Amino acid sequence: xxxxxxxxxxxxxxxxxxxxxxxxxxxxxxxxxxxxxxxxxxxxxxxxxxxxxxxxxxxxxxxxxxxxxxxxxxxxxxxxxxxxxxxxxxxxxxxxxxxxxxxxxxxxxxxxxxxxxxxxxxxxxxxxxxxxxxxxxxxxxxxxxxxxxxxxxxxxxxxxxxxxxxxxxxxxxxxxxxxxxxxxxxxxxxxxxxxxxxxxxxxxxxxxxxxxxxxxxxxxxxxxxxxxxxxxxxxxxxxxxxxxxxxxxxxxxxxxxxxxxxxxxxxxxxxxxxxxxxxxxxxxxxxxxxxxxxxxxxxxxx
Amino acid sequence: xxxxxxxxxxxxxxxxxxxxxxxxxxxxxxxxxxxxxxxxxxxxxxxxxxxxxxxxxxxxxxxxxxxxxxxxxxxxxxxxxxxxxxxxxxxxxxxxxxxxxxxxxxxxxxxxxxxxxxxxxxxxxxxxxxxxxxxxxxxxxxxxxxxxxxxxxxxxxxxxxxxxxxxxxxxxxxxxxxxxxxxxxxxxxxxxxxxxxxxxxxxxxxxxxxxxxxxxxxxxxxxxxxxxxxxxxxxxxxxxxxxxxxxxxxxxxxxxxxxxxxxxx
Amino acid sequence: xxxxxxxxxxxxxxxxxxxxxxxxxxxxxxxxxxxxxxxxxxxxxxxxxxxxxxxxxxxxxxxxxxxxxxxxxxxxxxxxxxxxxxxxxxxxxxxxxxxxxxxxxxxxxxxxxxxxxxxxxxxxxxxxxxxxxxxxxxxxxxxxxxxxxxxxxxxxxxxxxxxxxxxxxxxxxxxxxxxxxxxxxxxxxxxxxxxxxxxxxxxxxxxxxxxxxxxxxxxxxxxxxxxxxxxxxxxxxxxxxxxxxxxxxxxxxxxxxxxxxxxxxxxxxxxxxxxxxxxxxxxxxxxxxxxxxxxxxxxxxxxxxxxxxxxxxxxxxxxxxxxxxxxxxxxxxxxxxxxxxxxxxxxxxxxxxxxxxxxxxxxxxxxxxxxxxxxxxxxxxxxxxxxxxxxxxxxx
Numbered sequence: 018x019x020x021x022x023x024x025x026x027x028x029x030x031x032x033x034x035x036x037x038x039x040x041x042x043x044x045x046x047x048x049x050x051x052x053x054x055x056x057x058x059x060x061x062x063x064x065x066x067x068x069x070x071x072x073x074x075x076x077x078x079x080x081x082x083x084x085x086x087x088x089x090x091x092x093x094x095x096x097x098x099x100x101x102x103x104x105x106x107x108x109x110x111x112x113x114x115x116x117x118x119x120x121x122x123x124x125x126x127x128x129x130x131x132x133x134x135x136x137x138x139x140x141x142x143x144x145x146x147x148x149x150x151x152x153x154x155x156x157x158x159x160x161x162x163x164x165x166x167x168x169x170x171x172x173x174x175x176x177x178x179x180x181x182x183x184x185x186x187x188x189x190x191x192x193x194x195x196x197x198x199x200x201x202x203x204x205x206x207x208x209x210x211x212x213x214x215x216x217x218x219x220x221x222x223x224x225x226x227x228x229x230x231x232x233x234x235x236x237x238x239x240x241x242x243x244x245x246x247x248x249x250x251x252x253x254x255x256x257x258x259x260x261x262x263x264x265x266x267x268x269x270x271x272x273x274x275x276x277x278x279x280x281x282x283x284x285x286x287x288x289x290x291x292x293x294x295x296x297x298x299x300x301x302x303x304x305x306x307x308x309x310x311x312x313x314x315x316x317x318x319x
Numbered sequence: 320x321x322x323x324x325x326x327x328x329x330x331x332x333x334x335x336x337x338x339x340x341x342x343x344x345x346x347x348x349x350x351x352x353x354x355x356x357x358x359x360x361x362x363x364x365x366x367x368x369x370x371x372x373x374x375x376x377x378x379x380x381x382x383x384x385x386x387x388x389x390x391x392x393x394x395x396x397x398x399x400x401x402x403x404x405x406x407x408x409x410x411x412x413x414x415x416x417x418x419x420x421x422x423x424x425x426x427x428x429x430x431x432x433x434x435x436x437x438x439x440x441x442x443x444x445x446x447x448x449x450x451x452x453x454x455x456x457x458x459x460x461x462x463x464x465x466x467x468x469x470x471x472x473x474x475x476x477x478x479x480x481x482x483x484x485x486x487x488x489x490x491x492x493x494x495x496x497x498x499x500x501x502x503x504x505x506x507x508x509x510x511x512x513x514x515x516x517x518x519x520x521x522x523x524x525x526x527x528x529x530x531x532x533x534x535x536x537x538x539x540x541x542x543x544x545x546x547x548x549x550x551x552x553x554x555x556x557x558x559x560x561x562x563x564x565x566x567x568x569x570x571x572x573x574x575x576x577x578x579x580x581x582x583x584x
Numbered sequence: 585x586x587x588x589x590x591x592x593x594x595x596x597x598x599x600x601x602x603x604x605x606x607x608x609x610x611x612x613x614x615x616x617x618x619x620x621x622x623x624x625x626x627x628x629x630x631x632x633x634x635x636x637x638x639x640x641x642x643x644x645x646x647x648x649x650x651x652x653x654x655x656x657x658x659x660x661x662x663x664x665x666x667x668x669x670x671x672x673x674x675x676x677x678x679x680x681x682x683x684x685x686x687x688x689x690x691x692x693x694x695x696x697x698x699x700x701x702x703x704x705x706x707x708x709x710x711x712x713x714x715x716x717x718x719x720x721x722x723x724x725x726x727x728x729x730x731x732x733x734x735x736x737x738x739x740x741x742x743x744x745x746x747x748x749x750x751x752x753x754x755x756x757x758x759x760x761x762x763x764x765x766x767x768x769x770x771x772x773x774x775x776x777x778x779x780x781x782x783x784x785x786x787x788x789x790x791x792x793x794x795x796x797x798x799x800x801x802x803x804x805x806x807x808x809x810x811x812x813x814x815x816x817x818x819x820x821x822x823x824x825x826x827x828x829x830x831x832x833x834x835x836x837x838x839x840x841x842x843x844x845x846x847x848x849x850x851x852x853x854x855x856x857x858x859x860x861x862x863x864x865x866x867x868x869x870x871x872x873x874x875x876x877x878x879x880x881x882x883x884x885x886x887x888x889x890x891x892x893x894x895x896x897x898x899x900x901x902x903x904x905x906x907x908x909x910x911x912x913x914x915x916x917x918x919x920x921x922x923x924x925x926x927x928x929x930x931x932x933x934x935x936x937x938x939x940x941x942x943x944x945x946x947x948x949x950x951x952x953x954x955x956x957x958x959x960x961x962x963x964x965x966x967x968x969x970x971x972x973x974x975x976x977x978x979x980x
Contacts, residue, residue: 029491036492058400058422062460065441066433072440083704084444101977127336130329143333145569150340152568153561154521156537160544160557161347164358168842171346171360187843188827202340231325252428260430263523267544271825274980277432284528285675286972289440299430307428359841439679448686449679531679532638532665532687545668546643547833 070300073293077286084290092294102279106298109276112190113258116197117205117251123198124205124250125243131206132213144210151203159267162196163187166268188270196268197258204257205250212246213239245314252310259299344561350551351558358550369555376549378539379556386536389451390519393458397515398508400459401466408467409474426461434460435528442529449531457529458522462515469511470504477503510571517567521560536560626711627889630897634888637895639664640676640684640691642878642912644852645742646899650907654898660891668831669780670697677706677883684883689892691883692742694876695730695951696782700968702731702738707881709736714893717900717918724945725917730952731879739881740896743905745914746868746875746948747778747786750854751846752839753865762869763790765846767817772824776835776847779828781968781975782951785874786848787821788814789949793871803874803949805958811966811974818978828979839864851936852913872947877917909936 075084076091096102131143150158165171166186173183186192216239224234262277269275276299283292346360354364373379407413408420426434438457447453481503485495523537530538536556543553637660639646646664655662665688667673674697679685683706693701701707712718718726718740725741732738749766751759756771766775767790777783788803791814798810806814826844829835836853838844840862854866880896882889898904905916906924915936916925922933933939958965966974 032491032493033489036486036495058460058463061441061456062426062434062437063422065437068444069433069437069440072444095973099973099977101980105980123336123339126329126332130333134326134329135333143337145572146337147340148568148572149565150344152517152521152564153344154537154540154557154564156521156523156541156544157347157557157561158343160540161343163544164350164360165343165346167358167837169359170841174360187841188838199339199343202336231322256428256430260432260524262432263541266830270827271822271979274976277430279976279980280432280436282671282976284436284439285669285671287443287675287678289436289443292436293440296433296436300433303429443679531676531685532663534665542666542668545831545833546666547831547837548643548666 069289069293070297072290073297075290077288077290092291095291096294102295105274105279106276108190108274109259109299110302112193112197112275113255115194116201116258117254119194119198120202120205120254121209121247121251123202124209125247128206128209128213128246129239132210133216147203147206147210151207155200156263158200159196159264162192162199163268166192166195188268188273190269190273192268192270193264193273196264197261200264201254201257204253205247208249209243209246212243212249216242248310248313252306255306256299256303259302347554348558348561351554353551353554369551370558373552373555373559376552378534379536379552382534382536382539385451385533386520389454389458389535390516392451392455393462393519394512394515396455396459397462397466398512401463401511401515402470402504402508404463405467405470405474409471410479423464423467427464431461431522431524432528435525438525439528449529449533451533453529453531454526454533454535457525458519461522461525462519465514465518466508466511469507469514473504473507506574510574513567513571513574517564517571521564626709627714627893628711630714630893631890633658633660633891633894635659635661635891637662637690637888637891638688639895640667640673640688641665642667642692642694644912645692645878645908646895647908647911649911650899650904654895658891658894658898660888660894670694670782671780673697674700674704674706677701678704682706683885686885686887688883689886689888690739690880690895692878693731693739693881694878695728696780696876696953698730698738698879698881699733699953699955701881702733706884707738708884708886710739710882710893710896712737712740715740715896715900717897717902717905717920720902720920721900721917722919722945724942725877728877728950730877730950731881739879740900741917742878742880742899743909743912743914743916744875744877744948744950745851745912746873747848748851748854748866748868748873749846750839750849750857750864750866752842752863754863755845759865759867760846761867763871764794766790766848767821767824769824771846773826774845775821775825776827776829776838776844776849777821777825778832778835778848779830779979781971782874783848784811784814784818784971784975785949785951785954787818789872789874791817802958804952804954805965806954807964808966811970815974815978822978850913855913872949874951875948876951909938 072084073092074088074090075086076089077083078085127143127147131140131147135143166184167173168183168185168187170187172186176182176184186195220238220242221234224238229237260277262275262281265273265275265278276295280292280296283289283295349362350358351369352365352367353362354366354368355362404419404423408416435457438453438460441447442449442453481499482495485499490498521537522535523541526535526538527541534542537560540553540556540560543549639662641664643666646662651662654660665676667676670693673691673693677684677688677691682704684691691697691701691707693707698707712726721741725744727735727737728741731741749760749763751765753759755774756765763786765771766777784806785803788800788806788810791798791810792800792803795813798813800806800810827835827838829838829847829849832850832853835844835847835849836856839847839849839853839857840860851866854864857864880899882892882896886892899908900918902916902918902920903924905918905921906928908914909916909921909925910928910932913936915938919938922938925933925936925938937944954966954968954971956965956967957963
């Protein structure tokens with residue numbers, strides 16, 4: 018390789034030497050490759066995260082709104098002793114769990130149909146039909162539900178057409194549940210589909226040959242193999258619900274505040290230290306969730 | 320493996336779920352043609368008037384232009400960082416490799432509000448004024464992973480020995496890149512870039528924390544929805560935005576045929 | 585497994601260190617520029633315009649119907665950010681290092697935000713002599729406590745309005761005449777209330793009249809016992825409330841589509857709803873109401889101060905005040921606007937109470953930021969922080 022280099026013109030020779038030098042010292046190339054992303058991420062992103070959670074131990078002067086750089090547990094003790102924050106945290110977690118479960122139930126049969134039943138062409142079509150809503154503005158889809166659920170919106174119009182009374186869902190937690198389940202549904206369908214698609218047909222045949230009924234095959238073969246996909250999807254549905262504040266603000270009513278709403282309000286006051294302290298709740302929950310998800314093999318299914 | 324009844328049941332369920340996914344979108348698209356200023360259902364007297372009005376609205380134009388600029392810049396940053404990181408992760412094994420790949424995933428695994436407020440408080444404490452660049456930084460942090468994942472998936476499927484072969488045959492670094500690496504990667508880069516652009520173009524939560532006087536299109540839409548101002552015009556804008564975000568997604572889908580999800584948020 | 589974990593840990597620790605270092609550096613940078621003195625070296629004339637003016641405003645506060653003329657005459661191109669709440673205004677002013685972040689020139693802050701901006705050092709003193717119309721203002725709006733501290737003006741008043749009781753006259757019969765309606769279980773699930781801590785004052789105002797034994801004299805100056813009684817009332821009210829509106833347009837939409845049938849909202853919403861033929865009636869109960877008064881305040885780091893002064897001068901003129909009042913549905917602080925209002929819309933001066941005697945203004949309790957030192961020498965009043973926390977407990 019080096020001999021070949023001697024033959025060419027000087028510039029080319031230099032370039033070859035350079036390539037060879039990199040080839041011999043992979044760590045050099047590694048450093049160069051990693052320098053940019055590492056600096057960008059470590060400094061800006063992680064730096065910000067660390068700064069944020071450091072500030073959780075500060076507090077804000079109640080009148081001027083300036084941050085007082087003195088270490089204390091004030092914010093955490095307020096969070097711990099005021100049951101309002103417990104209520105809000107539980108409401109948020111509960112909603113995230115309910116939405117995740119709903120999406121799993123809605124998504125699994127669809128994903129199964131896409132992956133194992135539908136013919137090729139239909140599968141491609143279904144895939145696009147699931148993917149496109151995911152990419153069409155999240156905000157707009159929430160807004161659409163606001164119009165649908167309003168007293169003189171499409172839902173009550175349809176119900177009245179059928180001779181039924183108004184649903185009265187506007188500004189309720191039920192409305193939030195529907196809208197969250199709706200906006201995050203594609204995030205569940207896609208990984209479950211990917212996991213189901215990867216199950217070799219022979220496994221299912223083997224299960225049948227061994228005398229298992231459809232239900233048993235589902236329970237003992239398909240579900241365990243689809244589990245990483247379900248968990249991967251649940252990371253999204255859970256995390257996205259956990260951190261949302263726009264849906265509660267747009268479709269929720271009295272008693273619909275989420276952790277995100279309090280955090281947003283506190284940032285607006287601005288009381289960044291308190292916001293940061295409360296934000297540790299979703300971060301810790303997600304950290305625990307990710308550790309469990311990794312154990313269940315969900316990262317491979319992302 | 321399943322009986323006819325099960326298949327029919329699954330098909331019916333699928334149709335219902337797809338309908339659930341699409342009805343709200345179709346309804347909002349229909350509102351763009353609503354002749355009445357009241358947002359009630361059913362819509363009345365179809366009109367194209369709002370598209371005309373939206374097109375001539377200076378606020379809509381300037382925020383559209385800002386969103387395009389931010390999207391392009393964030394995509395450019397994401398392409399550079401994402402590609403570099405994916406090479407490092409795919410081709411080398413080093414101390415902290417796991418941590419780096421985990422770190423890249425963090426901005427999309429953590430709720431957007433965390434990323435948003437982290438950057439917000441960073442800018443706040445550092446005394447950095449909001450500008451288009453703070454928005455670009457915010458968007459780039461979560462766009463990197465889209466490029467990273469697309470390129471990484473491609474690299475994992477191509478053997479590193481291709482490069483060795485190229486070098487053994489006497490190619491220098493540039494030639495290897497031009498004739499081996501680039502053809503392998505180009506579609507993955509385009510796909511990742513398109514997804515990054517689409518995501519940036521639609522992002523609200525992080526943007527609310529990283530923008531000041533600058534108003535991207537989604538922020539403009541949010542403002543109008545919250546304030547209830549000029550909703551008919553916004554419906555028309557929304558129509559166009561949906562159509563515009565869908566195009567890059569369909570193209571990137573055709574380019575990669577990946578079914579993995581971290582082409583998303 | 586454990587080895588890998590240790591590696592991750594090692595990296596995280598390194599990252600933490602780097603982050604902390606970066607942060608400390610940043611912190612040092614910002615802590616140095618503390619606020620300097622106010623009040624001195626005020627401008628004595630309005631210089632040449634900088635060509636642009638960036639406003640944080642309530643929607644329509646620089647409506648093109650009157651702002652176009654200003655832009656043409658002054659050459660200052662207006663860039664506006666419509667805020668939906670007082671908190672959002674404060675947040676916008678404090679973003680990017682505070683003082684308007686070097687981006688914003690003026691903010692149309694209401695009384696519940698203005699003192700916070702002053703105490704936070706986000707706005708600076710204004711020379712009212714450069715705003716000729718100031719001398720014409722109704723006296724109580726010249727140096728009100730919410731924008732003037734120790735004789736230093738931090739802006740000029742612009743408009744004010746009451747918080748009104750609005751109801752759907754088809755669904756609520758007979759129409760209520762008293763704030764009592766908002767606490768009446770009869771209307772469970774039909775009520776909407778602003779999602780704003782200052783709303784506590786509305787409940788306190790109601791108690792001031794319905795429960796004199798509490799001894800409330802000013803709804804913004806509540807001692808512990810008065811405050812607790814007010815919060816208890818609001819906690820009961822919560823079960824009746826369908827929607828705490830974040831933006832008045834949310835409340836307006838809920839009225840428009842029939843989800844709520846009575847609530848506390850602003851006159852601008854009444855006008856908008858009536859324009860849409862929604863059957864609503866607005867009342868200001870005879871015991872009075874709380875109200876807001878807005879001030880154009882100058883950002884400490886305003887990049888276009890000359891345009892900002894030019895705007896304050898322009899927007900307080902009688903003709904312009906009249907136009908703005910009728911666009912937004914509020915009342916000018918400049919009584920000379922009265923004839924101009926009537927010229928645009930006959931009878932509007934009286935309709936918006938611009939020609940009322942001074943006694944009328946005493947029935948309107950204007951928003952102000954609650955502070956511990958409430959003038960009785962004891963500093964035992966609940967401050968705004970307590971109000972905010974209590975509000976979270978009520979609505980959360």
